[in-house]
Amino acid sequence: MKKETIIRFLRRTANQEEQHQVMEWLAEPGAKEAFDEILKAEWDSISPKEEDVTDYQKLLQQIHSRTSVEKKSTQFSSIVPWPKIFKLVACFALLVGSMFLIKKGLDQKEEAPSLTERTIQRSTGSGEKLTLKLPDGTVIILNANSSIRFSSGFGKTNRFIELTGEGYFEIAKDSLRPFQVQTDGIRTTALGTEFNAFARDGVYSVALTEGEVAVASIDKKVELKPGQRLILDKHNSLSNSRIETFELNEIIGWKEGILTFDRVALKSIFHDLEKWYGINITIEEGYNLNRRVIGTFQNKNLSDVLTGLGFSMEFEFSIDKNKVMIKKSSQ
Template sequence: MEREIITKFLNQTASPEETRQVLAWLEKPGSRKVFDAHIKNTWDKSSISEEDKTDYDKLLQKIHLRTSIATGPTQSKSVSWYKTFKVAASIVLLIGSIIFIKKGIEFNEPHLALPEKVIERKTGIGEKLTMKLPDGTSIVLNANSRIIFSTGYGDKNRLVELEGEGYFEIAKDSIRPFQVKTKGMVTTALGTAFNTIARDGFYAVALTEGKVAIEAGEEKLKLNPGQMMILDKRDSLSGVEVRPFEIDKVIGWKEGILHFERVQLKKILEDLSKWYGVELEIEAGINVHKRVIGTFRNKNLSDVLTGLGFSMGFQFEIDKNRVLIKKSSL
């Protein structure tokens, strides 16, 4: 008897003709031994592991008892065999189901980590952006700035990359320090608040709360509240400088406060162009190297230029997003 037909008979998928063949074959001497061996061999191939304590020999004996040949006429034997082997098939299918379930439970599917993606937030000229990271850290981006972090932020580390200027209020986490990476330095903090600038080779960190550690090339230092680190790579003769600062003068931009402390007019006009989103055209003959001291609170561009023009001796014209700076006619 072909093993394939026996298996189909046990699974109750055999055709009527195949069923009659199996029942007829089981009447022959020695068929029962072959039949039992086939069932046991199937179980052996389906074994789970060395830890599987199922007594398959005892189960086979139970099936053997349930399928013992009944006494009586041949026709009764055939009917009895058919009924009892339906029971045997059910038992085999049940055992197979248990084996399948156990395999499903014991199979440890490898964890497929999703690839991390890069998230970018940026501001254009004249824009500001306030955002909150998953850990509760708050960031305010100044105009013309960009911040980058991954979708895995907060899992193993809290790292962001900054171009431009941003103010950070860090959520406390003693296990995962917060880091801001720029092209010129790395600032590390646990729970603190600070302002960072990274523009065109100029880098600065001003600490308002807590403590931060800074790595700028070979330089390593720590800041206390009220201290500011400055590194100007545009000047090859300058190095890392640490000095005190006034909060309004450094991070006033967050609240719409513009403060200039002996800053060249050229630099001020460049910043105004970025902050207010305008294009500036400066006529020849204006001394853009003069230094300015002044503070403007929540002023629009026209008010700021009026104040600067009065002290610096220039006039201006605003045409939508274009501003002309010209010599005063007085």
């Protein structure tokens, strides 16, 4: 029996006469051994790039359906053991399919491409605040003109983010994966805690409100306790940083709409107001911006804040959309 005929028979492409020939041949003594040789030769010739178009499941179903059909009462059918032959063919067909898939898998030299993690970024503009809940349950409140970046694998492979600007962090506990905030070469690490991180204009600070954090640079590591704030300049090493206590509203009041100033220079206050309210402030030449302010404003609009500051700092103001003009009081 020709190998090509047998292959066409298994793939259901043989004509009726060829099918009849194969069935007769399978009933002959020694056919199984010859069929084994054909299978071996077919195995050796299979290329990983070839596509096996045989629907073996369908073929098996067809063979089983044929075995259940009542056989015609002919001399040939009484001689040939049809059920055994169809079962044998089905087994060989499934064996060919399995061998092809195994060989193709073994010869595959390149691993399946892994999914590449992507970077996710969230940002705020002037006068905006944003509350985010990360996949691990951590909550971050971003102040105006701030941004964070983290990978799509956050919470699974790591808990690492990069911060620019200011944010308040309520860290979900995870003893296996410490939470890390990276800013300007400074890394803050926490397991389960709450803290405020600030990084703007070359100044970095971490104010711890709950739990414990470790702040590290290349040359030193500092651990903070609740109520302590670490302040350092980007141009100085961590060894030259300072740790001080802080008033809660002064540091994190911004997230609740509370503005607290404790002996803060007016120049710095105007700078903060520009960020918080999304405005541009123009100041009349000659006005003293070094005067310091003590005061608290809770959930006040820009006009109310400027009115209160102007009364004590002796200045007048005008607002035109997002532009503010400050000039010395005429009184």
